[in-house]
Amino acid sequence: MTPEQFLELARVLPEPLLLVSGEGQLLATNQPVTDMLGLRRQELREIMLFELVSEPVNDIVKYLQACSSSRAMVIGSLTFRKNDGQTLICRSQGAVIQPWSPESSALILLRLENRNLASSNFVLLNEKIDELGKEVQRRKQAEEALWKANQELEIRVEERTTALQETLNELQLTQTQLIQAEKMSSLGQMVAGIAHEINNPVSFIYGNLHHAHKYTQDLLTLVQIYQQLCPNIPPEIQDKVEEIDLDFLIQDITKLFQSMKVGTERIQEIVKSLRNFSRLDEAEFKQVNIHEGIDSSLMILEHRLQTRHEYPEIKVIKKYSQLPNVTCYPGELNQVFINILANAIDSLEASANNGQRSAINPQTTDNQEFAENNPKIQIKTELIDQNWIEVTIADNGLGINEQVRSKLFDPFFTTKAVGKGTGLGLYISYQIIVEKHNGQLSCFSVPGKGAEFVIKIPINSV
Numbered sequence: 001m002t003p004e005q006f007l008e009l010a011r012v013l014p015e016p017l018l019l020v021s022g023e024g025q026l027l028a029t030n031q032p033v034t035d036m037l038g039l040r041r042q043e044l045r046e047i048m049l050f051e052l053v054s055e056p057v058n059d060i061v062k063y064l065q066a067c068s069s070s071r072a073m074v075i076g077s078l079t080f081r082k083n084d085g086q087t088l089i090c091r092s093q094g095a096v097i098q099p100w101s102p103e104s105s106a107l108i109l110l111r112l113e114n115r116n117l118a119s120s121n122f123v124l125l126n127e128k129i130d131e132l133g134k135e136v137q138r139r140k141q142a143e144e145a146l147w148k149a150n151q152e153l154e155i156r157v158e159e160r161t162t163a164l165q166e167t168l169n170e171l172q173l174t175q176t177q178l179i180q181a182e183k184m185s186s187l188g189q190m191v192a193g194i195a196h197e198i199n200n201p202v203s204f205i206y207g208n209l210h211h212a213h214k215y216t217q218d219l220l221t222l223v224q225i226y227q228q229l230c231p232n233i234p235p236e237i238q239d240k241v242e243e244i245d246l247d248f249l250i251q252d253i254t255k256l257f258q259s260m261k262v263g264t265e266r267i268q269e270i271v272k273s274l275r276n277f278s279r280l281d282e283a284e285f286k287q288v289n290i291h292e293g294i295d296s297s298l299m300i301l302e303h304r305l306q307t308r309h310e311y312p313e314i315k316v317i318k319k320y321s322q323l324p325n326v327t328c329y330p331g332e333l334n335q336v337f338i339n340i341l342a343n344a345i346d347s348l349e350a351s352a353n354n355g356q357r358s359a360i361n362p363q364t365t366d367n368q369e370f371a372e373n374n375p376k377i378q379i380k381t382e383l384i385d386q387n388w389i390e391v392t393i394a395d396n397g398l399g400i401n402e403q404v405r406s407k408l409f410d411p412f413f414t415t416k417a418v419g420k421g422t423g424l425g426l427y428i429s430y431q432i433i434v435e436k437h438n439g440q441l442s443c444f445s446v447p448g449k450g451a452e453f454v455i456k457i458p459i460n461s462v
């Protein structure tokens with residue numbers, strides 16, 4: 001390319017372009033170069049490149065050599081002295097457009113780029129990057145804040161759920177206690193009513209029995225006096241004496257009155273027990289004899305202990321020790337005795353049912369046979385030390401396996417058929433013993449051999 005051809009081409013290009021020889025002679029420039037350096041075109045003619053720049057001549061020569069021997073663009077930096085005395089740092093991209101030959105020198109095209117402009121672009125770019133960086137940071141922070149808020153929300157939802165669950169549990173507990181209290185209080189009311197109704201006529205009978213006996217004795221004495229004073233009695237009277245077997249009657253009537261007396265006394269005792277049991281609605285704690293509570297509970301269940309056509313009699317073995325009176329809620333303790341005794345009876349009845357089944361398909365174990373034939377409940381009381389008493393209620397029924405035992409005191413846990421058990425008996429008993437009396441309630445069992453419930457309560461728990 002000749003300098004003329006170059007000028008022709010460079011005229012239309014907006015970037016500053018220089019055409020130099022391999023030795024550094026300026027051959028041509030375009031308008032943007034003169035504008036950039038503030039020189040006229042003539043001032044740039046016939047001068048060497050290093051006359052325009054402040055870099056050492058050697059450096060310039062080396063740069064141009066590198067440009068003429070490389071096929072790629074060679075990047076350099078040139079510091080121009082402007083017309084107004086200021087310096088202008090340019091980045092230059094040099095490329096050979098005509099290699100050196102023996103006939104002519106190499107021609108190198110230099111494309112200049114104002115570094116100041118570039119760096120201001122760079123500054124703009126940097127600012128943009130910076131802004132973008134900040135935006136990214138802001139978004140990250142917003143995302144983090146959102147994540148935190150979400151986390152807090154989740155924690156609050158969890159807390160709220162836990163609080164709701166607790167309220168639900170409390171409500172269920174209150175509900176179960178109400179159900180049980182209602183059940184027991186209506187039983188108590190019924191028992192109290194019956195006891196009252198029976199008590200009046202029984203007192204009436206018992207009170208008159210003594211007079212009836214005395215009057216009968218008086219009449220018999222009168223008959224005897226008659227017999228002594230009038231030995232020749234008319235035949236009608238003699239016939240009647242024989243008919244009624246007077247001698248036997250005289251002997252038997254005393255026994256009769258005696259057994260009537262024992263019978264009414266027994267009824268009176270039953271009434272006393274029923275009244276004792278019906279203290280259920282007494283909310284206050286009292287000093288009571290624990291044995292009376294157990295006995296009145298047994299009295300309530302008496303009908304289930306006797307022989308019934310499908311079940312043999314259940315023997316109750318009492319091993320009572322000398323116990324001090326215990327300060328407690330007597331009605332509620334009776335409720336515990338009733339629950340545990342009723343469970344024992346249920347288990348013994350189930351064992352008897354098993355026996356009937358195994359009679360058809362005889363595969364009974366020794367122990368089961370023993371329980372079927374000798375169903376029994378043993379109640380033992382003991383003074384453990386000066387502060388504690390223990391009541392043990394054991395049966396030789398079906399027993400409790402480990403799986404059932406672990407859920408025994410859970411509300412609504414039952415293995416009984418629908419309508420037979422609500423699964424509240426032991427749950428309520430546990431609440432009464434442990435929470436109301438600061439006592440302990442535990443269960444021991446060898447499956448197939450029976451179960452034992454141990455109640456420990458402080459003598460002065462409340």
Ligand SMILES: Nc1ncnc2c1ncn2[C@@H]1O[C@H](COP(=O)(O)OP(=O)(O)OP(=O)(O)O)[C@@H](O)[C@H]1O
Pocket residue numbers: 339343344347395397398399400404408413414415416420421422423424425426427450451
């Ligand atoms: N003496 C026992 N022998 C064998 N299993 C027992 C005995 N006592 C309790 N259980 C088992 O424990 C379960 C729970 O007893 P709990 O008294 O709480 O409820 P339930 O008797 O089923 O019903 P509810 O007493 O409310 O009428 C019973 O269903 C039974 O499986």
Ligand SMILES: [Mg+2]
Pocket residue numbers: 339342343421424425426
């Ligand atoms: Mg029960």
